[in-house]
Structures are given as structure tokens and as C-alpha cells.
Amino acid sequence: MATVKIPSIEEAERNPLVKAVYDDIRATRKSDFINNIWRALAFDPPLLQRTWTQIKNVMAVEGTLDPLTREMIYIAVSTANSCSYCVHSHTSAARAKGMTDAQHAELMAIIGLAAQTNHLVNAMQLPIDPEFEVK
Amino acid sequence: MATVKIPSIEEAERNPLVKAVYDDIRATRKSDFINNIWRALAFDPPLLQRTWTQIKNVMAVEGTLDPLTREMIYIAVSTANSCSYCVHSHTSAARAKGMTDAQHAELMAIIGLAAQTNHLVNAMQLPIDPEFEVK
Amino acid sequence: MATVKIPSIEEAERNPLVKAVYDDIRATRKSDFINNIWRALAFDPPLLQRTWTQIKNVMAVEGTLDPLTREMIYIAVSTANSCSYCVHSHTSAARAKGMTDAQHAELMAIIGLAAQTNHLVNAMQLPIDPEFEVK
Amino acid sequence: MATVKIPSIEEAERNPLVKAVYDDIRATRKSDFINNIWRALAFDPPLLQRTWTQIKNVMAVEGTLDPLTREMIYIAVSTANSCSYCVHSHTSAARAKGMTDAQHAELMAIIGLAAQTNHLVNAMQLPIDPEFEVK
Amino acid sequence: MATVKIPSIEEAERNPLVKAVYDDIRATRKSDFINNIWRALAFDPPLLQRTWTQIKNVMAVEGTLDPLTREMIYIAVSTANSCSYCVHSHTSAARAKGMTDAQHAELMAIIGLAAQTNHLVNAMQLPIDPEFEVK
Amino acid sequence: MATVKIPSIEEAERNPLVKAVYDDIRATRKSDFINNIWRALAFDPPLLQRTWTQIKNVMAVEGTLDPLTREMIYIAVSTANSCSYCVHSHTSAARAKGMTDAQHAELMAIIGLAAQTNHLVNAMQLPIDPEFEVK
Missing domain, CATH: 1.20.1290.10 (AhpD-like)
Structure with a gap:
């Protein structure tokens, strides 16, 4: 509905x-x-x-990232934003562009790990290291 | 602090x-x-x-995704989860692994676009197309 | 369930x-x-x-915002928080209060655009312009 | 930074x-x-x-929503997405378009209330009432 | 600001x-x-x-949960919603109510793990087991 | 699916x-x-x-937090992250570990209240009180 x-x-x-x-x-x-x-x-x-x-x-x-990489980035954002339809449609698109089960598993492992450290860091409210400054 | x-x-x-x-x-x-x-x-x-x-x-x-792709997925999740420290640390890591300005811009364009359609779709509460079913 | x-x-x-x-x-x-x-x-x-x-x-x-504006703000928050039930109930309420299809489309366009720039800005971690200070 | x-x-x-x-x-x-x-x-x-x-x-x-309403919707999404810069820039824009303190307070009350019921409903995982169906 | x-x-x-x-x-x-x-x-x-x-x-x-447990739940939500001020104020409150470093570490470990499985599950879009139905 | x-x-x-x-x-x-x-x-x-x-x-x-407290923290994070499956599975687990209806209601009241103040504070972008500094 x-x-x-x-x-x-x-x-x-x-x-x-x-x-x-x-x-x-x-x-x-x-x-x-x-x-x-x-x-x-x-x-x-x-x-x-x-x-x-x-x-x-x-x-x-055409761009600097290949089509499958773009879809995996799209899945990552859609997962974090909890958009069920988007996760389905872009996982389907990623498979159509050749994503293997091993790549899918690796994508999910990175998404899950990022979420974990995102929350750990947000709980600790860490100051940003000066070494990260863009030059 | x-x-x-x-x-x-x-x-x-x-x-x-x-x-x-x-x-x-x-x-x-x-x-x-x-x-x-x-x-x-x-x-x-x-x-x-x-x-x-x-x-x-x-x-x-070693894995099926190259190190830079992994960092870009990490940035995507960290951005959606609004983790300031994580966005800084992984953008820095991505640059150290060779991310160019053009790739960074493309990554941001995908993240922004995904967020936009995530919200459009969540506002419309779309049913999932049966064609997306995994086989 | x-x-x-x-x-x-x-x-x-x-x-x-x-x-x-x-x-x-x-x-x-x-x-x-x-x-x-x-x-x-x-x-x-x-x-x-x-x-x-x-x-x-x-x-x-009674308040300073009209009832339809309030419902549209409610929809905006519920969409960003990915609350399916809330999006449904407040879209229904907004229609009951007179929201037209054109207003609904405009609401969705703003929600989607805001999400896009929210993510772009979070990816860039921009400093706040001093001109934004409240006086 | x-x-x-x-x-x-x-x-x-x-x-x-x-x-x-x-x-x-x-x-x-x-x-x-x-x-x-x-x-x-x-x-x-x-x-x-x-x-x-x-x-x-x-x-x-030109559109069906007035400029101030658009800015308030933008603030609502930006708040839910935790985009500090966006909340600042669009609150500043809303004030420039005439948002009074009373309207700002009412906007915040709606945002806060929506977030509260969003979370209550997500915790209860409510089924959608058939009465909400769009006709 | x-x-x-x-x-x-x-x-x-x-x-x-x-x-x-x-x-x-x-x-x-x-x-x-x-x-x-x-x-x-x-x-x-x-x-x-x-x-x-x-x-x-x-x-x-007075209630069924003790004051420290309430503060830890508050921290968990505030972390997931990326509210910097709230994480600070409720971590401070939790310490004032006796939260030890060991409890804080355990709280953070649970928050991080929950976020990880939340994202894994959202990426997989799992159907809910009928066994979870409330009786 | x-x-x-x-x-x-x-x-x-x-x-x-x-x-x-x-x-x-x-x-x-x-x-x-x-x-x-x-x-x-x-x-x-x-x-x-x-x-x-x-x-x-x-x-x-074994740890410093009892099993039911851990499940309630898990539910809090899963609710804020809008993970439907996780809310179901951990609510089921919490009941199996003895969560009463009164505790469940209190948990939900805290989650809802935290979300409300999280959004109020994010809308106001409050500076952190120096009194919150960890010693």
C-alpha cells in the first residue's frame, strides 16, 4: 500500500x-x-x-567509478537510510551488473562494520585527529 | 570534548x-x-x-573488492549515519589509497542521489516489484 | 505483526x-x-x-502554523526517520486537511532535495558560516 | 575542518x-x-x-507552497538527518523569510513530537490501517 | 553556535x-x-x-526500571540518532548515577553490535520469523 | 522477500x-x-x-549488565535505526528473558522521549555544557 x-x-x-x-x-x-x-x-x-x-x-x-561500484555505494546509503524498496531495487541492479555472492557478502560486512564503528564513535564523541586535514 | x-x-x-x-x-x-x-x-x-x-x-x-572501493563504501555509510569523525577518518584513508578529486565528487554525487531517492521512496511507501526477487 | x-x-x-x-x-x-x-x-x-x-x-x-503545514512537517520528519506507519497516517491526515496532489509533489521534492544536500554536506563536513548566527 | x-x-x-x-x-x-x-x-x-x-x-x-513553509520543511528533514550545517543555514533562511520565534517554537514542537511517535510506532511495529489507503 | x-x-x-x-x-x-x-x-x-x-x-x-538503566537506554537512542549534545548530557547523567567504566564499555559494545546487525538485516531485508509473534 | x-x-x-x-x-x-x-x-x-x-x-x-537490560538497549538502538526485523527479534528475546508489559511500556516511553529531545536539540544545535566533561 x-x-x-x-x-x-x-x-x-x-x-x-x-x-x-x-x-x-x-x-x-x-x-x-x-x-x-x-x-x-x-x-x-x-x-x-x-x-x-x-x-x-x-x-x-561514463565516470571514474565503474557501474557496479556505483550500485554498491547506492546499496550502502539505502541500507543506512532504511529504505526497503531502494535496497531491493539496487541489489537487483547490482546483481544485473555482475555482483557475485562473495562481493555481496563483502559489501554487507563493510556496511555492518561501518555502522558499528559509526555508533561506537558517536557514543564516544571523538575529536577529529589533525592528521585527517585535507591538504 | x-x-x-x-x-x-x-x-x-x-x-x-x-x-x-x-x-x-x-x-x-x-x-x-x-x-x-x-x-x-x-x-x-x-x-x-x-x-x-x-x-x-x-x-x-584480501577480498573481492579493492581497498579504495571498501573505503568509499565506508564513507557512504558513515555519511548516512552522520558520524563526523568517521567521515573524516575514512575520507583521509580513501585519499591515502589513491582516491582522486573526481572519484570523491562522483562518490558524493551518488551518496546525495541515493539519499534523495531513499526519501522520495520512503515518502511514497512503494511496494517492491516482484521482478526484484533474488533467484 | x-x-x-x-x-x-x-x-x-x-x-x-x-x-x-x-x-x-x-x-x-x-x-x-x-x-x-x-x-x-x-x-x-x-x-x-x-x-x-x-x-x-x-x-x-490554534497556533501560528496552519493545520496542513503542520501535517506536512510531520510527514517530512516521519519520512526521514523511516516510519512507514507514520508516513501513511499523516499523509492520510494531510489529504483530509486539503493537501492537493501538487502540494504533495512539492512536499516530496523538498524532502528529497533536503536529504540530498544533507548528505552532501555531511560528506563534506562543512564549517558553519558566521553569517548564520542568530541575532 | x-x-x-x-x-x-x-x-x-x-x-x-x-x-x-x-x-x-x-x-x-x-x-x-x-x-x-x-x-x-x-x-x-x-x-x-x-x-x-x-x-x-x-x-x-513559484509553487503551491509559500517560501517560508518550504524552509520549515527543509529544517525538519535536516534535523532528522542530523545535518548541523543544514539546520543552521535553513534556520537562517527561514528567519530571513519572516519566521517568527513563535513559528520556530511551533516547528520544533512538531519535529520533536513527530520523532517521538515515529520511535513509539517503530518500537511497536504497527500494521497500517486500511483506512489510510489513498483513493 | x-x-x-x-x-x-x-x-x-x-x-x-x-x-x-x-x-x-x-x-x-x-x-x-x-x-x-x-x-x-x-x-x-x-x-x-x-x-x-x-x-x-x-x-x-518511580518505575520498573532503575535510574541508571533508563539513562543507558537514553544514551543508546541518542547515539543512534547522532545527537552530540544528548550523548554528552546523558553520559554525564549516567556517571552521576553510578555508571562504571565497565558498564559504559558494555553499553557501547551492545550499541555497536546492534547497529551492525541492524544494518546487516536491513541489507538482507529479512522476513520476520512467525515465532516472534507476541502471544 | x-x-x-x-x-x-x-x-x-x-x-x-x-x-x-x-x-x-x-x-x-x-x-x-x-x-x-x-x-x-x-x-x-x-x-x-x-x-x-x-x-x-x-x-x-557474564558481564556487568543483566541479560534483560542488554536486550532493552538492543531494542532501543534497533528502533532508532528503524530495523523492523531486529525490533521483532529482540522484543521477543526480551520477553523470553522476563520483560513485563510495564517494563516494555517504560522502555518505549524512554525511547520516544529520547527521540523527542534528540530532535529538539538537533534543531537548536546546542553547545555542550563544560560541566559534562568527563573527569
């Missing part, structure tokens, strides 16, 4: 801006699958367009 | 378990620098030892 | 303090609907009463 | 894209003040530009 | 409601120390009064 | 390291019940083993 109505693809695509975004999603991903976030965002086409444009700019263009 | 006393290295090393951990930190990192988290944790040597052992097991051994 | 037993309204109202709170909820809201949070809190009548009293004091009395 | 170098305005503006963004910030806000987030983001001009464009699109254009 | 003005005790107590709350804080705690949260909240006397009344009701009356 | 496959106990125990961990879980807890986290972690036996070893070291050995 969502807090917004999730239209079918057909309903959503009656809006030409939505249709244009969906076509770009399909072309960029080389897949016909339009997942729920894009269907739900159709209720505000400009927000849909801005969100997709950003995802495309950050996740789908 | 911390919530635990942070001893000097000399004071801390009077405890032989602390000394053994610090020696292992120095040997593993090939550096004499013992940063504040390790000094602060000296107030409970077994907790110090368990924390370091985990860091070493997860961050410093 | 909850971690506390959720009684029926009838069972819950056998306790006179619970009955008094429920009557006040009905009178304040001009509705017979008692939603799950109030049923669940019946397991500790004083906690139920204190929680309702606060909600009433903060959300249902 | 930040995790990125914060250049002076003069240094930053040597990059023409940065200069163009800063000029737009000044024109949009009718003020010469460029606060630290914009200076820090200068280390990656396209990220600076994308972030500013979003802020402008969401916070500075 | 705070986002509200923090008056001196003398200024704050010119308001009779503030003075009454401060007198109750002093009597309840058997101490003259009024810490910053109470000074800062003086800018809205009813919010000050409601907040103090709750603290008193939950933390200072 | 999880992001990793959850094997049956029989499948999982074909791996001898998994079997050894499960036998230790059964012996430590004096129960045959292996809940989902342990089944799910079987996909990476060393991560399973490290996680269980920590849980055992922190939660199941």
Missing part, C-alpha cells in the same frame, strides 16, 4: 512527458521494465523527469 | 593487550600513527581488540 | 482511562475512527494519555 | 562554470553572500551546477 | 513560568545546575514546561 | 562451518530454533561465524 496512486504504464504514458521519460528509461537500460518508482512518480511529471535525469547523469554516464 | 578519557599513547600502552593491538595496527598499516578511536577504545582493552580485529578482517585482508 | 497486542476497541475501552482518551480523540477529530496507534498504546493507559495529550496540544490547538 | 578544500570566492570563480553559478545565486537571492556549501562544491563544477539548479527549481520558483 | 539565542539564567527567569520550571528542575535534581537545553527552551516557556514535565514523568519518577 | 536466498536449515547445514555455528547457537540458547538472520547469513559462512561470535561475546557472556 503506497501513499500515492500507482498507475499502470498505459495510464501513465497518456501524459507525453511521462511517455518521453519512460522511453528514455527503456532506451538507456535496454529493457522494457519500468519499475514502481517511475510509475509512482508519474503523478508529478516534472518531478519524474528531474529524478530520472539525475539518476541518468549520476548512474548511467 | 569526548565522553571517555583519551589517554596518551604512552599511558595506553602500559596495558599489554593495548600494546599488542597498537603494534598490530602499526604493522598492518606500516605507519606509526595511532588515531583517536584506538586511543579512546583503550579504556576497554577487549573491546579495542575485538573492534580492531574486525576492521582488520574486513578492511585489510 | 506488531510487537504488542492490539486489542479491539471494545476490549481497550474496558479501561476507563482508555475510554476517556478515545472519547476525546473522537470529539477532537469529529470522527469515530480510532487508528492502530491508539489501540496499541492502550496496553499502557498513562503512556496513551500522555501521547494523545501531546498530539492534541501540538497538532490540534 | 572539512573533508574538501574550501576555496576563496576569488579562486573558485576562476572557473567560468563556477562563476556563472555564483552569479546566478547572487541574482536569484539578491545578495552577494555565497555560503560555504557553494564554495566547497566548486571542487566539482558540474556537481555544483546540478545542486544549485535543483535548489533553485525546488526552493526559488 | 546555536540556532536560538541562549539567555543567561537571570534573563530567562524574568519569565515566571520559566522560573517555576527551573525551580522544579533544581528541586528534583537537588542541584543548582541548569544546563543548556533548559536555558535554550526558555524562548518558548510552554514548550519548556511540556518538555521538562515529560522528562520528569519518564526519567525521575 | 529478502535480497539474499534463505536456505532451509538442512541445506545450510551441509556446510560444516555453518553446522558448527548452528550447533553452538542451539547449545548457547538451549533451543532448537534457528531464526532467519542465521539462515540468511549462511550464504557467507565466515560472516555468519563472525556475527554469531560477536553476538555471543556481547550478549551471552
Whole structure:
């Protein structure tokens, strides 16, 4: 149960801006699958367009990090922010980009360890070492 | 100002378990620098030892992810958990492992974007697409 | 599945303090609907009463912010804290108080953007500009 | 101490894209003040530009919510995400847009109350009332 | 630097409601120390009064949990919510109520471990075992 | 629906390291019940083993805090981190260790109150009183 109505693809695509975004999603991903976030965002086409444009700019263009690394960083943030849908969608995306079980386990071990030391450090309220200063 | 006393290295090393951990930190990192988290944790040597052992097991051994990728995942979690000290220490570690400004910017862009869609999705409470099921 | 037993309204109202709170909820809201949070809190009548009293004091009395603005702020916090039930109940309340789809979309855009810059800033650990000082 | 170098305005503006963004910030806000987030983001001009464009699109254009309401929602999210810099900068912006002490107090009371019920509900793991379904 | 003005005790107590709350804080705690949260909240006397009344009701009356256990639970939540001031004030309170270094270390070990498994479980999105159902 | 496959106990125990961990879980807890986290972690036996070893070291050995207090602290952190599964499993464990309804209600009241003041304080960005310094 969502807090917004999730239209079918057909309903959503009656809006030409939505249709244009969906076509770009399909072309960029080389897949016909339009997942729920894009269907739900159709209720505000400009927000849909801005969100997709950003995802495309950050996740789908050439850059200095490879696509799988980007997905693993996305999973890490989504886990810490407790976004169930996002963890599912980006774990699925990471697998599609080749994440192995061993990499997934290592990702989870790092996420869990980081959370542990984050909380230890927040409990101790440590001052920052001057050696960490960026030069 | 911390919530635990942070001893000097000399004071801390009077405890032989602390000394053994610090020696292992120095040997593993090939550096004499013992940063504040390790000094602060000296107030409970077994907790110090368990924390370091985990860091070493997860961050410093061979694995399927390269050392820089691990640090960037650590930064992502620490940012989402709002741990100031951890963001500083792991950004410093990532730079020491070769993170360029371009990679740092890309990491931040992914973290920011993930947070944005995490919140959009949590506001919409989306059901999970059955296509995301792990096979 | 909850971690506390959720009684029926009838069972819950056998306790006179619970009955008094429920009557006040009905009178304040001009509705017979008692939603799950109030049923669940019946397991500790004083906690139920204190929680309702606060909600009433903060959300249902005259003040400087209009009722819809208050609900949108509530949604914003509940989204950031990843409270699924709260996002649902306060989105429902906001609609009942007249929130349009356009306002909902704008609310979500602000929430998402704030989360994005929150994470960017936490990743950069920025010092606070002296110009922000309250005068 | 930040995790990125914060250049002076003069240094930053040597990059023409940065200069163009800063000029737009000044024109949009009718003020010469460029606060630290914009200076820090200068280390990656396209990220600076994308972030500013979003802020402008969401916070500075005509919409269905008034400017002060938008700032209060921003403060609510930033508080829940524990972003110290963001709470400072948007409280300052809200005051500049006319937020009174009484409104500030009411905003804080709502934020605090929402956090309280968010945690109570997360501790009880309540099922969502079917009455909340969007129609 | 705070986002509200923090008056001196003398200024704050010119308001009779503030003075009454401060007198109750002093009597309840058997101490003259009024810490910053109470000074800062003086800018809205009813919010000050409601907040103090709750603290008193939950933390200072007889109950089923002893005072030190309550403070340790408070520290746990404050750490997870990354509230620096709260971690400091409640760690100080816990020490005043007798928390030993060994108890503090054990508290931190539990907080860190919980955070670790919270993140592991959120990354795996585990279904809830039916055995956990409350009876 | 999880992001990793959850094997049956029989499948999982074909791996001898998994079997050894499960036998230790059964012996430590004096129960045959292996809940989902342990089944799910079987996909990476060393991560399973490290996680269980920590849980055992922190939660199941003699210490300065009694077992029920430890579980309540675990619930507090899990609630703040919005980990649904963890709140369920540790509430169940706390009940098994004797948590009464009155204690549960008091725990929830503290968690809710802490969250409220955490957010109030984060909204006000209070400086830390020098009196809180650890001596």
C-alpha cells in the first residue's frame, strides 16, 4: 500500500512527458521494465523527469567509478537510510551488473562494520585527529 | 570534548593487550600513527581488540573488492549515519589509497542521489516489484 | 505483526482511562475512527494519555502554523526517520486537511532535495558560516 | 575542518562554470553572500551546477507552497538527518523569510513530537490501517 | 553556535513560568545546575514546561526500571540518532548515577553490535520469523 | 522477500562451518530454533561465524549488565535505526528473558522521549555544557 496512486504504464504514458521519460528509461537500460518508482512518480511529471535525469547523469554516464561500484555505494546509503524498496531495487541492479555472492557478502560486512564503528564513535564523541586535514 | 578519557599513547600502552593491538595496527598499516578511536577504545582493552580485529578482517585482508572501493563504501555509510569523525577518518584513508578529486565528487554525487531517492521512496511507501526477487 | 497486542476497541475501552482518551480523540477529530496507534498504546493507559495529550496540544490547538503545514512537517520528519506507519497516517491526515496532489509533489521534492544536500554536506563536513548566527 | 578544500570566492570563480553559478545565486537571492556549501562544491563544477539548479527549481520558483513553509520543511528533514550545517543555514533562511520565534517554537514542537511517535510506532511495529489507503 | 539565542539564567527567569520550571528542575535534581537545553527552551516557556514535565514523568519518577538503566537506554537512542549534545548530557547523567567504566564499555559494545546487525538485516531485508509473534 | 536466498536449515547445514555455528547457537540458547538472520547469513559462512561470535561475546557472556537490560538497549538502538526485523527479534528475546508489559511500556516511553529531545536539540544545535566533561 503506497501513499500515492500507482498507475499502470498505459495510464501513465497518456501524459507525453511521462511517455518521453519512460522511453528514455527503456532506451538507456535496454529493457522494457519500468519499475514502481517511475510509475509512482508519474503523478508529478516534472518531478519524474528531474529524478530520472539525475539518476541518468549520476548512474548511467561514463565516470571514474565503474557501474557496479556505483550500485554498491547506492546499496550502502539505502541500507543506512532504511529504505526497503531502494535496497531491493539496487541489489537487483547490482546483481544485473555482475555482483557475485562473495562481493555481496563483502559489501554487507563493510556496511555492518561501518555502522558499528559509526555508533561506537558517536557514543564516544571523538575529536577529529589533525592528521585527517585535507591538504 | 569526548565522553571517555583519551589517554596518551604512552599511558595506553602500559596495558599489554593495548600494546599488542597498537603494534598490530602499526604493522598492518606500516605507519606509526595511532588515531583517536584506538586511543579512546583503550579504556576497554577487549573491546579495542575485538573492534580492531574486525576492521582488520574486513578492511585489510584480501577480498573481492579493492581497498579504495571498501573505503568509499565506508564513507557512504558513515555519511548516512552522520558520524563526523568517521567521515573524516575514512575520507583521509580513501585519499591515502589513491582516491582522486573526481572519484570523491562522483562518490558524493551518488551518496546525495541515493539519499534523495531513499526519501522520495520512503515518502511514497512503494511496494517492491516482484521482478526484484533474488533467484 | 506488531510487537504488542492490539486489542479491539471494545476490549481497550474496558479501561476507563482508555475510554476517556478515545472519547476525546473522537470529539477532537469529529470522527469515530480510532487508528492502530491508539489501540496499541492502550496496553499502557498513562503512556496513551500522555501521547494523545501531546498530539492534541501540538497538532490540534490554534497556533501560528496552519493545520496542513503542520501535517506536512510531520510527514517530512516521519519520512526521514523511516516510519512507514507514520508516513501513511499523516499523509492520510494531510489529504483530509486539503493537501492537493501538487502540494504533495512539492512536499516530496523538498524532502528529497533536503536529504540530498544533507548528505552532501555531511560528506563534506562543512564549517558553519558566521553569517548564520542568530541575532 | 572539512573533508574538501574550501576555496576563496576569488579562486573558485576562476572557473567560468563556477562563476556563472555564483552569479546566478547572487541574482536569484539578491545578495552577494555565497555560503560555504557553494564554495566547497566548486571542487566539482558540474556537481555544483546540478545542486544549485535543483535548489533553485525546488526552493526559488513559484509553487503551491509559500517560501517560508518550504524552509520549515527543509529544517525538519535536516534535523532528522542530523545535518548541523543544514539546520543552521535553513534556520537562517527561514528567519530571513519572516519566521517568527513563535513559528520556530511551533516547528520544533512538531519535529520533536513527530520523532517521538515515529520511535513509539517503530518500537511497536504497527500494521497500517486500511483506512489510510489513498483513493 | 546555536540556532536560538541562549539567555543567561537571570534573563530567562524574568519569565515566571520559566522560573517555576527551573525551580522544579533544581528541586528534583537537588542541584543548582541548569544546563543548556533548559536555558535554550526558555524562548518558548510552554514548550519548556511540556518538555521538562515529560522528562520528569519518564526519567525521575518511580518505575520498573532503575535510574541508571533508563539513562543507558537514553544514551543508546541518542547515539543512534547522532545527537552530540544528548550523548554528552546523558553520559554525564549516567556517571552521576553510578555508571562504571565497565558498564559504559558494555553499553557501547551492545550499541555497536546492534547497529551492525541492524544494518546487516536491513541489507538482507529479512522476513520476520512467525515465532516472534507476541502471544 | 529478502535480497539474499534463505536456505532451509538442512541445506545450510551441509556446510560444516555453518553446522558448527548452528550447533553452538542451539547449545548457547538451549533451543532448537534457528531464526532467519542465521539462515540468511549462511550464504557467507565466515560472516555468519563472525556475527554469531560477536553476538555471543556481547550478549551471552557474564558481564556487568543483566541479560534483560542488554536486550532493552538492543531494542532501543534497533528502533532508532528503524530495523523492523531486529525490533521483532529482540522484543521477543526480551520477553523470553522476563520483560513485563510495564517494563516494555517504560522502555518505549524512554525511547520516544529520547527521540523527542534528540530532535529538539538537533534543531537548536546546542553547545555542550563544560560541566559534562568527563573527569
